[in-house]
Amino acid sequence: MLKTMADQNGCKVVSTFRLGEGAQYITLKSDGLTCGPDGYATGKGRLRLERSDGARIAQSNDVWVVSGIPFTSPIAAARLAYVNDNGSLWFHLDSDPASRSHYLLRAERMSYGSGLDVWRYNRIDVVTENADVFRNAADIKVAVDGALRVLERTALPDAGNARIVFSDDFQQGAIGDQMEHLLYMITADRPTDWRTGKPRGEWRYNLQYAQNYLFKRDEMLARKKREELMRLANQERDHLRQYQNLVEQAKSDPKGILGRMQRDVHYDLLTGGDYRSLMAGRRAAVRMVVHVDDHKDNDAIADWPYEMRLPGQKAMKEGWYLVPGDITLDAKRQDDKGLPLTLLTLGQAAPVACQKEGCADLNDPLVGARMMLGLPDWTPEKAQAVIDQATQP
C-alpha cells in the first residue's frame, strides 16, 4: 500500500501515491523539507504533485515529516509497526515488560488526492496481558497514567488530548476492534497554550465516562452461558417429556416400547405390500429383534422371528439382537418354508446385543428413551439436574 517518491531534492517521501496512467509525467515537489541522513525527508513543510505541463495535481497543507512519513501534527521519532488495508498506520512507541504491555500510536490516513496522503494521530493502542487491571479503579489509573507518560515521552511530548484503547490482542483487539478482545477505552486531555502549543497543566480524565469492555464481556459471556443453560434445560424438558410418555405407555401396553422400536416388512394378502417390492429386487429398511443360533460360510443364521441370514456376520455370537438394517430376498435360494431366502444386511447403526430372551431388556422406558434420543447415558436424574441448574436464580 505504501510507496516512496523522491522530491525535487532527491529526499524520499512515503505515501500511497496513486498516480494512475500518467505517472511518468508527475513529480513530487516539496517546500521546507530537508533530507535526513537516511535519505528520507524530514521537517515541517508542504508537499505537492505536479504534472510535466505545469498543472498541479494535488497539494497539502503544512505537514510534519518524520522518516519520510507526513503527519498533520508534529510527531517525534516513529517506528512503523503495521499497515492495515485502510492505510491506517501503527507506530511502536514502547513496551513495558513489568505490566506485559505494548504501546502503539495509531494514525489514520487522510488524502489530498492522487495518493498524496498524510496521517493524523488518532489514538493510543495498548496491548496488555494484564486484563484484570480494568476491574479496579486504582489499577486503571495506573495503567492510563502509564500510557499518557509513554505518549509524552515518545511521540507527542505536547499532546493536548489522547484516546487510549486497551486490548488483550494486537491483531484482534488493537487492529480488529473485536469486542471480545477490547478491554478499556478512555479519553484524556490537558490544557495547552494556544500560542505555543505547549501544555499548561496536568492530564485530566474521568473514569465515569470510560468504556469498560471487560465487564461488558463478562456480562455477555454470562448471558450466553445463561442462554445455553436454558437451551439445554429446554432440551432436557423435551427429553423428559418423551421419557414420561414412554413410562405412561409402558403402563397401558407393557410390550409396546420394544414393539415401537421395531419395523418389519409389511405383507398384504391381496396386494402383497412391501413384500411385492422385495420380490421385485428392492430393499426394505427394518429394525428387528432376531435370534442368531447358527453360522454358515460367512453368514450368521437367525431362527427368530423366521429363518434369515445376516451376510458377512459370522462374528456375531449366538443370542438375541435388535438389528437395524435392510431386508432383501434371494429368490435363487429357498428357506425351509420354500420361500425366497431372507437376507438381513446390517446398516450404519450397530446391532444392539440384548441380555434377555426376545430383547425383553429393551422393553424398558429408560432403554427406549435412550435409544429414541440417541443418548446411551441419558437418565431422568441428570436431565432434572440440568433443568434445576438453569432455573436457579
Added chain:
Amino acid sequence: MIKQKNGLIAGGVVVVLAAAWWGLGAYASGKAEDEIVALLDKTGQRDMVRWESISASPFGSAKLKQVTIGPAGAPVALIDTVKISGLRNTADRRSGDVTIEGAAMPNGYSVLSQTDLARQGGKLDLPPANLRVRWDYDRDDDDAEIHLNLEQPEALSAELSLNLERVNGAVAMAEDGSALAAMGMMGLMGMGRLDRTLAPLGELRIKTGSLSVKDDGHVKRSIELFKRYNLTATPGEGNPDKQRAKQFDKLVSDSKKRCYDQKSFSGFKDNDDACKAAANFASGDKRSITLTLNPRNGVSMAELLSNANNQAKAFALLAPALEN
C-alpha cells in the same frame, strides 16, 4: 415397463389366435400358412410372431410349434404349442378350441413369472403356463358356452365356464362396431343402466356358470407369508412356527364362526357351507374352491343391473354356491 411387456405378450398371443382363426378358415384353399403370414403383414405384426412348424388337418384342427413372440433376437415370449380345433365360423355356428401350451419368457420361466401375482406369492421361477379357451355359439338355439382354463404349475390353476342364453342380440351387437363403442363409452361414464342401443345385452341370460380355483403352491406360500409377517410370535413361548400355526388356526376358526354368525355369504345357497368352503381353502386345508351359479330359470343381465345397488340381492338371483 413390466406392464407394457405383459401387454405386448398378451397382444402377441391374441395375434396368434386371430391369425390361426383366419388361417384355418383359409385351410380349404390349402394356403393356411400363407394366409396367416399375409394377415400378420397386414397388421404390421409379421416381425413379431414366428413359428417353427405348422401342421393342419382337414378336420379343422391345426398345430403351431415353437411359436416365438417379439422382435427377432429379442423375443418376449415363447410358446411350445398352439393347438386349434373344432373351428367353425359360420353365421349359425361359431366354435373353437384353442390351447396354448408352455407359454414362457425367454429365460424359460412362465409368462406369469414377472407379474405381481408371482411376486406376492413369493415365487418367480414358475414353469411355463398353459391356457385353453373353448367357445361354442349356436344361433338356432340362441345359446353359447364359454370355457376358460388357465394352468400355472407350482402356483394355481383356474377354470371358468359360462352357459348363456338369448345371446343372438349380443352377438349381433358385438359385430357392429358402433354399438361396441357405445358400450365402451358406457363403461367409461360408469352408467349403470342399458339404453336402447344396448338393450340386446340386457336380454342375455346366464344359465349356469362356475369358477374353480385350485392351488398348486401359491395359496400355500401366501399362507406362510401371512403367518410370517402378520402374526407375531412371543419370545419364551416356544417355537415361533408353532406359535404362529396355532394363532392362524384360531384366526381361521374365528373367521369361520364370524362368517356363520354374520351370514357373510347371505344370498348363497347355504351360508354355512360357503363359509366352510372359503375357510378350508384360505387355511390350506382344501386345495380347491368352486363357485357355481345355478339359477333356476337363468338370470338376465337386465335383472342383475336393476339390482346393482344391492349386490347381495343381485348375487342371490344367481343362486350361487361355494364348495371345495
